[in-house]
Amino acid sequence: MTLNIDLHSHSSQSDGVLAPAAVAARAHANGVDWWALSDHDETSGLAEAAQAAGSLGLGFIPGVEISVTFCDKTVHVLGLNIDPVNPLLCEGLAGIRRSRFDRARQLADLLAGCGIDGAFDGAMRHAENPGLIGRVHFARFLLEQGHCKSLQQAFDRYLGEGKRAFVPIRWASLEQAVAWILAAGGKPVIAHPGRYRYTPQQQDALFGAFKDLGGCGIEVVTGSHTHSQCERYAQVAISHGFEASRGSDFHAPGVGRADLGGMQQLSDRLVPVWRDWI
Ligand code: AMP
Numbered sequence: 001m002t003l004n005i006d007l008h009s010h011s012s013q014s015d016g017v018l019a020p021a022a023v024a025a026r027a028h029a030n031g032v033d034w035w036a037l038s039d040h041d042e043t044s045g046l047a048e049a050a051q052a053a054g055s056l057g058l059g060f061i062p063g064v065e066i067s068v069t070f071c072d073k074t075v076h077v078l079g080l081n082i083d084p085v086n087p088l089l090c091e092g093l094a095g096i097r098r099s100r101f102d103r104a105r106q107l108a109d110l111l112a113g114c115g116i117d118g119a120f121d122g123a124m125r126h127a128e129n130p131g132l133i134g135r136v137h138f139a140r141f142l143l144e145q146g147h148c149k150s151l152q153q154a155f156d157r158y159l160g161e162g163k164r165a166f167v168p169i170r171w172a173s174l175e176q177a178v179a180w181i182l183a184a185g186g187k188p189v190i191a192h193p194g195r196y197r198y199t200p201q202q203q204d205a206l207f208g209a210f211k212d213l214g215g216c217g218i219e220v221v222t223g224s225h226t227h228s229q230c231e232r233y234a235q236v237a238i239s240h241g242f243e244a245s246r247g248s249d250f251h252a253p254g255v256g257r258a259d260l261g262g263m264q265q266l267s268d269r270l271v272p273v274w275r276d277w278i
């Protein structure tokens with residue numbers, strides 16, 4: 001029997017809407033056998049997630065999704081099976097969260113320049129965890145105030161790269177993120193590789209640098225990949241010698257292409273990242 005393994009999801013400790021225990025319950029109800037919570041730049045939900053998973057008999061892998069800047073663009077690196085209290089990892093993530101807070105102030109100023117006042121406090125009201133403020137919280141505020149008709153439109157009009165309220169941010173370097181994950185005993189995995197707008201040369205540079213630094217895998221099957229992207233990144237995993245991961249990138253019920261556990265299976269040709277854990 002093929003296990004249902006979902007190693008990428010978010011709770012209200014970052015930009016998801018459900019509390020960690022509620023994400024665990026939903027994963028279990030959806031038939032997931034092994035689950036990872038991987039909040040953006042934050043590990044504060046992992047204790048609640050582990051406890052909830054334990055009481056449901058759901059396998060649990062502690063994770064995190066680290067924001068990285070590579071070739072002037074944002075890349076997300078998953079750290080899977082990490083020690084959530086590792087000091088190097090925790091200090092690194094705390095630094096990213098401080099940058100997020102500073103960005104939120106600047107973002108609110110840009111929105112004020114567009115005639116939208118009160119955005120900082122308004123976004124904070126949508127953030128369960130004020131230490132992890134992100135663009136999705138601003139998108140929820142803009143939607144609530146009628147400045148857009150959907151979260152997608154909030155990004156298209158204001159928050160997306162190059163839009164009116166976009167604030168460029170220098171995240172961790174690839175080198176730092178991989179080092180923190182390795183220090184915490186985890187596996188570094190490039191999340192949703194199909195989402196990055198790199199040239200083929202830049203993408204090769206990313207995979208090459210990641211591998212040289214000790215990166216282990218790429219997310220072949222993920223909620224934002226089409227079927228053909230899953231095929232393409234299965235080939236990339238094989239040709240570059242990467243292990244393969246599978247994760248929904250679940251944020252909220254009814255949002256995004258895949259719910260928890262609701263993606264295609266990994267091809268048998270691939271070496272799964274969980275091979276030594278499950
Ligand atoms: P941040 O890390 O705060 O810059 O926000 C990035 C997050 O915003 C991603 O993890 C997604 O959850 C969400 N996101 C990014 N682009 C879009 C988009 N075009 N539409 C809706 N959500 C998006």
Ligand code: MN
Nearest residue numbers: 010015040251
């Ligand atoms: Mn997100």
Ligand code: MN
Nearest residue numbers: 065076191192
């Ligand atoms: Mn991501």
Ligand code: MN
Nearest residue numbers: 008010065249
């Ligand atoms: Mn994610």
